[in-house]
Amino acid sequence: MSMVYIAASIILGLGALATGIGFGLLGGKLLEATARQPELSNQLQVKAFIMAGLLDAVPMIGVGLAMYLIFVVAG
Template sequence: MMVLASVQGYTAIAVGIIIGLGALGACIGVGVMCSKFLESAARQPELIPQLQGKVFLLLGLIDASFIIGVGIAMFLATNNPLLNAVLNVK
């Protein structure tokens, strides 16, 4: 029973780390990319339409990587395959 509680506790910590670091990385990435977009738009305003499409594409990819991380974390939180391995050992 102690092993089961340890696996659940470590899983909760891992889920928090996955979501927290994913959100932090996505926010930093979006902030850096958007600041560089504003800098380049101020330097060359004629390139704004070309750059804007690329920025929106990359925003979607950055957010998609965070959402994939949240999906994996929620899978571990709700249907943890490690718990089945612990229960089958006994």
């Protein structure tokens, strides 16, 4: 039983860590690209927001999986 809780916490922790790293890389690359091509800043920002939405979906899937593990498998 306790292994399920450990697995759920690892899922949540690694999802949060990976999302933080991903947002950091995305923001850095957006700033680099905007500095190189200032006239494309609007297009780059739209694409970065789309990527941020997709990047944010990954930990939400992890939250759903962790809740399933905690409340259905362990419960």
